Every structure is written in C-alpha cells, then in structure tokens.
Amino acid sequence: MWSLAWQTTKTRLSGFVGAFIAILCGTALVAGCGILMESGLRAGVPTQRYAEAAVVVGGVQTTKPPGADFGESEQVTEQTTVPETLIKRIADVPGVRQAVPEQDFPANVVTSSGQVLTGPNGTQSRGHNWDAAVLAPFSLREGHAPEAANEVVFDAELAARSGVSVGSTVRISTRSTPMEFRVTGIATPKSGTGLTRQSALFFSAARAADLSGKPGQVHAVGVLAAPGVSTGELEDRISAAVSGEPVTVTTGMSRSTVEFLDVSQTRVLLFALAGSFGGFAILVAVFVVSSTLALVINQRRREFALLRAIAATPKQIRKLISAETMLVATLAGVLGAGLGVAVGYGLRNAFAGIGVIPPDFGLAVGPLPLVVAFLLGLGAARLAAWSAARRPASIRPIEALGEAAVERRELGRTRVLIGWLLVVLGFGGSTVPMYVTGDGALAASSMSALVVVIGLSVLGPKVVAFMTRIIAPVLSGVSRISGYLAAANNQANARRLASAVTPVMLAVSFAISMFYSQTSAAAAKQEQAVRSTTADHVLTSTTGALSPEVAAAARALPGVAAATSVIRTDVVTTVPEEKRLRVMKYPAQGLDGDQVRGVLDLGVVSGNLADLRGDTVAMSKGEADWYDKKIGDEVDFWFADGRPAKVKLVAVYTHNQAFGEYVLPAGLARAHTGDRMDNSVLVRQDPNADPAAMTAALRSLSARYPGLTVTPGSTVSAVESASGQQQFYLNLVAVGVILGYVVISVANTLVMTTAQRSREFALLRLIGTTRGQVVRMMRLEALTTAGVAALLGTVVAAIPLVLLNLALRDTPLPSGTPAVFGGIIAGAFLLSLVSLGLSTRVTLHAKPIDAIGLRE
Template identity: 75%
Template sequence: MNGPEGGQSWGHNWEAAVLAPFSLRDGRAPAGADEVVLDAELASRSGVTVGRPVKIAVRSSPVEFRVSGIAAPKSGDGLTRQSALFFSPEKAAELAATPGQAHAIGVLAEPGVTPGDLAEKIRDAVGTAKVTVATGVERSTVEFLDVSQTRMLLMALAGSFGGFALLIAVFVVASTLALVINQRRREFALLRAIAATPQQIRKLIGAETMLVAVVAGVLGSVLGVAVGFGLRNAFGAIGVIPPDFELAISPLPLIAALALGLGTARLAAWSASRRPSSIRPVEALGEAAVERRELGRVRLVIGCALVVAGLGGSFVPIFLNGEAALAASSSSALIIVIGLAVVSPKVVAVMTRLLAPVLVRTSRISGYLAAANSQANSRRLAAAVTPVMLAVSFALSMFYSQTTGAAARQEETVRSTTADQILSSGTGGLSPEVAEAARRIPGVAAATAVVRTEVLNTVQEQDSLRVERYAAQGLDGDQVRGTLDLGVVSGKITDLTGNTVAMSESEADWYDKKIGDEVEFYFGDGAPAKLRLVATYTRDQAFGRYVLPAALARAHTGDQLDDAVLVRQQPDADSATVTAALNGLAGRYPGLTVAPGTSVAAPGGGQQQAQFYVNLVAVGVILGYVVISVANTLVMSTAQRSREFALLRLIGTTKRQVVRMMRFEALATVGVAAVLGTVVAGVPLVLLNLGLRGTPLPSGPITVFAGIIAGAILLGLVSLGLATRVALRSKPIEAIGLRE
C-alpha cells in the first residue's frame, strides 16, 4: 500500500493517533496482533471496509491483517505526506524490531500550559544529554527525516554556494572596478598632480564604491528572496527536497547578505585603488596618456605561484579518489583561474601577439585595427577576458567533474560485480529471508545480501568535534566469492562474520590499521563500534570505505532490510531455469525484481544524482551572475571608446569597418577567454579522469562543452555589438568633443 501520490505508508502504535490527531470514523481500535486501523484516504483508495482482510508487506513479506477500524484527522480523510496504519502497541513494537525503544515520544500540554514552558520542564526533568526536545516547527525534523536531511543539505549548500559566490563576486567586482578606474585614470592623474594624497584617492574610490554597493546590495537582497523561492521550486521539482518544504523568511539572512556584499565590494575597491593612489604626482599625467604595460614584481610572483599551486593540486586525484579527488580537482581549477587573473595582462598580451597575424590576414583594415587595439590595450582586454574565462572554466569544471565522478563509481561497480543476477525491490527493501530463499534454489552457487549504510568518524578540531560520514556496505562474507570482486589486497573477505570489518586500503593506511587490529567508529545509527579488521581492498568507489557483515550492518539500519541480493549460478546450471525460480520468489515477496548482473547501479546513485542536480542548479545561478557581469564589463569597455570610434571615422574609416573591427575584437576577446578557460578546466579534468578512470577523456556529453563555448561567443558578440552600435549613433564631429 503506497501513500498519497506514490508516497510511503507508515505504521504506528494506536496510542500515537492522538498526536495528529486521528479519531475513529468507523469500527474500533486495534486490539489483537492481527488487527489494523487504516486512515480513511488509504481505505477508500484500496476499497477496504471494516472487517475485511488486507495483506500488508511487512519487511517485504506479505502478512494478513483484519481491518478493525477506519480513522481520519480533523480535516480531510488522511495526511498529505503519508498513509497512516495503526497497530496494537505490542504488534507495533514487534514490527519496529527495537524492544524497549521508541522512535519519539509525543507530549501534549494541559490547558493553559504553553509548549515552550512544557519543553523547558521536560529538559529539566530528563536532561538534554539523553533526549532532544522539539516544539513548534522543530517537530517536523523528528516526524519527517527528509525534513531534517533537507535542512542539513540546504545549510551545507548555502555554505559552499555562498563561498563560491563571494569569491567570484570579489573577482568580478574587482575586474569591473579596475576597468572603471582605468577609464578614469586621467581624472585620478589630475587629482594627484594637484596634490591629492594617496589616502584621499583611496577614500574617494572606496566611498563611491560603497555608495553604489549599498544601493545594489539592498536591491539584491530583496531580489534574493525571489531567487530563494525559485531555487526551492527547482530543488522540489527534481526531488532534492520535499515538495511541501517551505522557506522561512527572516531579515537576518538579508542583513548578512548585505553585509557580506558590502565587505566584498570594499575588498575589491581596496584592491583596485592601490595603483592610482600610489602613483607619484610627477608620473600621473604621463601614465594616464599611455596604458601602463608592465606588471609589478609582487603581482607576477603571486600570480605565478597560484598557477603553480593549482597545477600541483591537479595531481591530487592521481593519488586519492572519491570526494577528495573531486574537491581537489574543482579547487585546483579555481586557483589556476585566480592566478591567471592576477597576471592576465601578461597572458593576454602573449595570446594577442599570436592572434594578431591571423586577424591581419583575415581583414586588411578591420582586422589590422582589431589586432592593433588588442596589442596596445592588453589591460583593457584582460579586464574583459577574465570574467569570461572564469565563466567558461567554472562551468566546465563543475559539470564534467560531477559526470566523471559518477562514471568512475559506475564503471568500478560494474567491474567489481561478477554476479549473474541481482534481486531488488521496487517498493523498498528486501527481507533478509530473500537471500536465504535464493540460496536454496537448485543451481545457485552463492547469494549475498547487500546492505547499504554509512559509518561515522569523529575528528577533533581545536575546540570542536567534526563528524565525517562515509559510505559503507554490509555483505555476507562466505557468499561474496563469485558475486563480487572487492580487489582484496590483504586478509580474507571470507572472514567477514560476527564483529569484524573490512576497510579500503587507503582508509586503513590513514588510520595505520593492520589485519587483526581493532577499528573504532560509529554505526549509521550512532552506536559505537569496535570491530576486528579482517581484510583491506582497493575498490572503495564501488563499496565505500568500510564493509561490514550483512547481519551487523542490518542491525544498525532503521528498517533492517537488505537493499539487494547478488546471485551467482553454478557453472553447469541452466540459466533460464534459475532465473524462472528467482522470479517465482516475487509471489512470496511483493515488489521483488530480477535483473542481470550487468545492470548493477553504483551505490548511492539516487543521492549522487540529486547532488548532481543540486550542483547544476547552483552553478546555473552563479553563472547567471557571471554572465550579467561579463556583459556589463564588455559593454563598459566598449562604451568608453566613443571618441576613438569618432576619430577613426573622421580619418576615413567607415561605420561598417568599425563594426567589423569590434566583431573581430569580440571574437579575439572571447576566443582568448575560451581557450584559457578550457585549458584551466581541462588540465585538472584530464588528471582527474586518469586517476579515477584510467583515461584522459572526461565523461559526459561533448554537446555541453560546445554549448558553453557557443554561449560565451554569443555573449561576447551581442554585448560588444550592441554597445558599438550605441556608441556609433553620435556624429563623429560631436563625439570627438565629448569628455572621456
């Protein structure tokens, strides 16, 4: 029995009905072990009435009950997130398989007692070390586990997403400010020449920046609420968060976002104001006339050091795998981008020297002018190249690192699985009886239950304790041979019984554990574990860092069910006969499906796919911001050239030739940015694929790469094209007299 809209059905003890509250509409409360009360919506959908027998799949095995009553909440016939079934207290405890324990205790306040006061009294009575007392909206995290997981996911996403956004904002804002300040270099030169101090120049730039930032920050904070609702809808549509998960609107995030935005703008203003404020008055007007070409030695050293550090970090996936490799690859690409941004005028100058002959040969007039402009104004071009390069490299790195990680896990899982058939369930988990039943079928050589779980480790960090979660699996050690190949390098996987554990080779080396040593960690339910190490293996992308005996892993999961059963046939067995017998188990265990071993999916596929969608949406938001900034930068760099365009037209250049010149410059700008962005993302991605998959080619559709490059080219052509046409509207004789 599925819940509303394909959701879940949950069983409860009848005493818990008062918490909804549910009340009987028909019949009576369940008294015997074979009686059940259904909510009215489920009963109506199933066509069941009081006194009728029903079969309910309990731990994937159908059990017959008699409907003793039908209940409903105060409003409606049922709940929106689940279908509710109520058993007698004894039967509910038996089905929960946790004698003497309860998932939660609901407490109702007497009339006149507020929930907050009652919560404080409960905390004082039992102590916060033993229980967590939730009231108000916090009760949802206890009743619905997906709500608690969603809040943790959103908090983690906000942290990583916010960090990336702030870092990108610093570079984009700094690049834009550098371009604006470069356009005003004559003004600052004049101020320095008439005795303005460096501090006054810095204060002027800082005050102007903060004034604009306050206005933009207020508008952005308000629009951010709309973006938040859009993200909630997007995450709900792809199944990352519950569809009914609501956002809590508070002024604190808006204030924090505004403060961070102002801090980012102030940092960017400080960085951009260093040069115009430190130049000597006697040099100011001379430098303002011609663009300063050389870079400071400190800037060159910092930029080169960052590029070298990023390239060094790109080699991490050769030695590590899993999430650490993915994080190192993405971080390395970002560090390289930062390094190239610092020395971008030098890099762009080299690229334009290589590109200039091509432009000249392409067009004798417009191409020559575009090449000359690009070579003479490398700083202006660098300010336009940097954000485009950032957008291209960021998009490529984030997308293809995710597809590469998923492909690596899937490929290793397929290589590691030697079973002939896989038993799974379309309605949830499998009863532990399924593996036993499969082993009794003639022609079956081995059948191991697979229990996917996680283990917890704690890491002491100064004054705090950090909890790390690792994927783990439970397997039947004596049944693994012939169904799975873990890549065992030491010990025996057949010894995986009782209180034992197998660890990945890298994890064992990290904790300096040898065969026979005691390994301490926590099970997924928080229970402490002290297990003896019996084997180490290499294929941890397919099996996680820890492998436990199936019975031990099952005992520490909430439903105590198996996720799958891997079956290996005897060499002389008839495959059709064995498959037919396995399919016959579906009559005893509803929802059971039989699939060939080659169709195995990597563990945590649903979670990884959800994470991929989350990253994709987050990257889309960041790229949207970068695209707007890129367009703004390109338009600004073109709008300041109205006098240049007027001069070209007065000396005989036609409007069409000027437009063609700007098209060539746009192609040069975007071309340099696309090449640099591709190389920046490509080096870490190639090394990531070599480390995880043994091939240099990233996994994923090439159409995404083509779309990103085409989007960058289109953005450059449209932005510069529109700005050029606006700048050419004025008559040359009028534009030449305009103030710069």
C-alpha cells in the same frame, strides 16, 4: 570627500552601472544563501502524526563523538529510537497529561493483482500502534480499534485508494511475506481524509511492537500537555527528566524532524550547503566587482592624473574611490538584499525540483540574512575598491599625465610574482588526485582550476598580450582593414582586453571543471562497480526496500551459487588534525561475508571476507593505512543511527570507489538501519544452470514478495552516502546560479569597454572608415575575446580533469557528453558577440562629429 564623490558618481552613472549590477547580484545571491541557512536552523515542514502533541521525544539526531569541536558532528542517516524505559519517566513529569509511545515501520497494502500500494504520490506507507493515533489525532469514522493480532485500521485516503471497507480482508507487507489482516475500522485525521506525506495503518499495540522488529524500543514518545501547562515549561521539565539519555526533545516545527528523517537531514544539508555556497558566491563577487571597478577606474586615468597633478594625495584618491564605491554599493546592497528573498525561494524550488529537499519544506525569512548580506556586499565592494585604487593612488604626480596618455604596459614585479605563484600552486593542487582518493581528490581538482584562473587574471595583461601577438596575423589575414584594426587595438590595449577576457575565462573554466569533475567521479564509481560485480542478477523492489528473507529464499533456489544481501548505509569516523578532531561521514554497505566471493570482487589485499560476521568490519586500504590498522585490530566508529561501534578488522580491500570505505556484516548493518530492510540482493548462478530458467525462478519469488524485480548484474550501482546521492545535481544548480551571476558581469564588462570607445569610433569614421568596417572590427575583437577566454579556460580546466581521470579511471578523457563542452564554448562566443555587437551599434548611432567632442 562625500560631496565630491556624489558629484563624480552623478556625472559618471553609466560607468558605475557595471559595478552596481555586480554588487546587486552578489548581495542577492548571498542573501538567498543566508535565507536557506536560517531555514536550516528553524524551518521545516508541519508535523502530521504529532500535530496534537505539545512535546515529542525522539532518538538523537546527530552523531557527535567525544572530543569533537563545536560544530563538528554528522547528522544521522537512519531512523533512531527511544528506549521503552523512558516512557514512565516522561509520564511522571509534572504537567504531562499522557505520554504516548509510537511504533513506526513500513507497511504496504498488496492488492489482489499483486500491486504494492505506497503512500499518496509515491510517498511512504507506514504502520503504527493504534494508541499513537491520538497524537495526530486520528479518530474512527466507522468500525472499531484493532484488538486482535490480525486486525488493522486504515486511514480513509488509503482505504479509498485500495478499495477496502470495514470487514474486508487485506494482505499487508511489512518486513516479511504479506500477511492477511481484517479491516476493523476507517480513521481520519483532524482535517481531510489522510496525511499528505504518508499513508497510515494502525495495529494493536502488541502486534505493532512485533512488526517493528525493535524489541525494547519505540520510534518516539508523544507528550500531551495537561491543561494550563505551557509548551516551553513542559519542554524544560522533560529535558531535565531525560538528561543524559540518547534522545532529543522537540517542540513546534522541530517535531517534524523526529517524524520525518528527510526533514531532519534537510535542515543540516541546507545549513551546510548555503554556508559553502554563500562563501563561494562572496569569493566570486569580490573577484567580479574588483574586475569591474578596475575597468571603471582605468577609464578615468586622465581624471585621476589631473587630480594627482594638482596635489591630490594618494590617501585622498583612495578615499574618493572608496566613497564613490560605497555610494553605489549602498544602493545596490539594499536592492540586492530585498531581491535575495526571491533568490532564496528560487534556490529552494530548484533544490526541491531535483529531489535534494522535500518540496513542502518551508523557508524562514527573517531580517538577519538580509542585513548580513548587505554588510557583506559593502565589505566586498570596499575590498574591491581598495584593490582597484592602488594603482591610481600610488603613481607619482610628475608621472600622472604621462601615465594617462598611454596605457601602462608593464606589470609590477610583485603582481607578476603573485600571479605565477597562484598558477603554480593551482596546477600543483591538480596533482592531489594522484595521491588521494574520495571527495578530497574531487574538491582539490575543482579548487585548483579556480586558483589558476585567479592567477591568470592577475597576469591578465601579460597573458593576453602574448596571445594577441599570435592571433594578430590571423586577424590581418581575415580582413585587411577591420582585421588590422582589431589586431592593433588588441595589442595596444592589452589591459582592456584582459578585463574582458578574465570573467569569460572564469565562466568557461568553472563550468567545465564543475560539470566534468562530477561526471568523471560518478563514472569512475560506476565503472568499478560494474567491473567488480560478478553477480548475474540483481533483485530490488518497487518500494525501495527488500525483506531480509529474500536473500535466503534466493539461495534456496536450484542453480543459485551465491546470494548476498546488500544494505546501503553510512559510518561516521573521526580524523585527528592539529588542535582539532574532525568528524567525517563515509558510505558503507552490509554484505553476507560467506557469499561475497561469488558476487563481488572487492579487490581484497589482506584478510578474508568470509570472516565478515558478527562484530567485524572490512576497510579500504586507504582508510586502514590512514588509521594504521592491521588484520585483527579493533576499529572504532559510529553507525548511521549514531550508535558507537567497536569491531574487529578482518579484511582490507582496494575497490573503495564503488563499494565505500567500510563493509559490514549484513546482520550488523541491518540492525542499525531504521526499517531493518535490505536495499538489494546480488545473485550468482551456477555455471551449469540455464540462464532463462534461473531468471524465471528468481522472478517467481515476486509471488511471495510482491514488488520484487529482477535485473541483470550489469545494472548494479556504486554505493553512495545518503548525503552524496544528489551532489551532482546540487553542483549543477550551484554552477547555474554562479554562472548566471558571472554572465551578467561579463556582459557589463563588455558593454562598458565598448561604450568608452565612442571617441575612437568617431575618429575612425572621420578619417574614412565605414560603419560596416567598424562593426566588423568589433566583431573580430569579440571573437578574439571569446577565443582567448575559451582556450585559456579550457586548458585551465583540462589539466586538473586529465589528472583526475588518470587517477580514477586510468584514462585522460573525462566522462560526460561532449555537447555540454560545446554548449559552454558556444555560450562564451555568443555572449561576447551579442554584448559587443549591441553596444557597438548603440555607440555608432551618434554622429562622428558630435561624438568626437564628447568628454571621456
């Protein structure tokens, strides 16, 4: 069988080009996702502040509620800490030369002109205790270490950028108004003049502990190993010593997850993103490869009919098709796995370009993702071959030659039933946003469109035949000869046309659904935020964080009716499901309960936001109903830093799209953030106050709090979880990559359907049809292909989008620029015209008398 498969494959190489490219691209995409997934497990960025430390003990990095299944956890989104009581325990571990605690807090230099200096290239500027300088290590280039409370040491890069030297007096902003310090030294790391990801300022140990605002806690403990002690051995000993404590013990590349919160989050994000993205890529690969193989096999109807007529069994036909596919898939899989390395780097660069992952986050390229991608590519090809081989293997020998003469028009009852069932299920799923809100509604809307597309692809010949009957008179009216021929071809070859329409429809529907569902969801959140915000002014900072003192300072100004801090954060909850406990993360925010009424309308339906103080919480109505919570009930969840919460429910509200599922008292939310800072302050002025004078008074606060900016209340933004802020851009990258794969497959399909018609073109030429008439015929067929695909793809995407927007925004029209829709439709037409046009011209190069004698 393998010998026969090799012979048939060699003689029909052009027919297998489409399948080869489809498997090649699918394997490369899966391999690239696998590399990202592996990188999420063992890659990162080199540590900077802990380069000399063999082991770093930091706060717990994940929230895993009791009873949660394996893999059910959420990454913390706030900087965690280590209890000071562990320092001595770690120092007493055999093999530890020194256990060095490190404090970490925001510290920005304020220039004489009031400018706030951040780190290099806009990165953070952080303050630390001088004792921790040995972990980098930093060494003094000049001057001496800080000893008094008003002394500071600069890294050399920051000193040069701020123009200070030893003996200079500088103003530094931490968590309050800027304070004056005297520069006592300039320090440099082991190489260079500063750190690339941050600027570093060093204070005395007592002053650093005071400025960090975390009594009894340190950011991390760096461990210097004694001579002759291996890192692995020391890690095991320290892990045993701190067993049961809420800390994580790291070595090697993992040390950067303690140093940089974004690295820790990136590793989890890459793992989850690559897993879901890769799974979706496999689904699309099976779908496209099946379509391509079905077209190849359909072109060989006479060949399989002859084999059946000379007593080939159905099993032998299936084995032949499987063997041919495996030969092609093996070569495509090997090349695709190698190409996956380039795809992995391309995806990494794309994600870094939109700010989802740090630009210096490295990749871990090992053999495992390439081998798995190769095997998955073979599996997808095998599944596609099984699906495509069912028809030629199942026909009876006596029907074989008749089956080959004319394209079979009717679909089997089982196929029709499955197709209509998928369509009904898909459109049924599009109603989910009418009953469910949040990310679940968005996911259901997007997935329903995909299910309908798959259903329509199963029903392809029937749907296309119906559409071509409607279009036929139009084509005949456009051109008496070419239009008539195009209409006749479309009606007589509905299966062939369906194989070309399906991937184009998939591309159109997928692109429209993914883009406009994201823009509509974002618009719904922002519209509700603006509609529900009664504040007149929003105070923010150029550094991204405001001092907690700003809200109180604003309330003290004449003419201010209300002012509340806004702290953006997340909460983690558990959702009991059948035989499992699911862990979910929701966006939340902290507000001053007694000030909310003047600045925000949360749509409160029960309780009172004025009671939002101490250990209390307000929940969205959907969340309260789900957990069956009433006013006064106790609510359990986990803060963004992984600490458990047990608070009392004091209010239930409905405007959860804009303001998240949970609202906490400002002080409680702030206590569980890494820097203990505010994100913004919302200010409502007295109705009798002069707006211009009020704006000027608020802007005058920038003298006390450098970097403060004042904008109108209409600029307020909806609350987003830390993991969801770049979701729109992530989806755009995903859409772009998968659409690129689909476009290649579409071009293959269109070229193959045209190439098989060389004898048809030759016959038309021999009976008097001119070359131009054939070209026009194919141009009209290309327009028909693109038109049917665009229409069906638009309808399939439009119904879920209309229902989604009615549920979220009370309007059927999706949000987002119409230019994207126009570009998608134009791309579908351009792709069809170019693919069919080029392949037609190449096919017409042969002389008709020569082409008519070519074998099929």
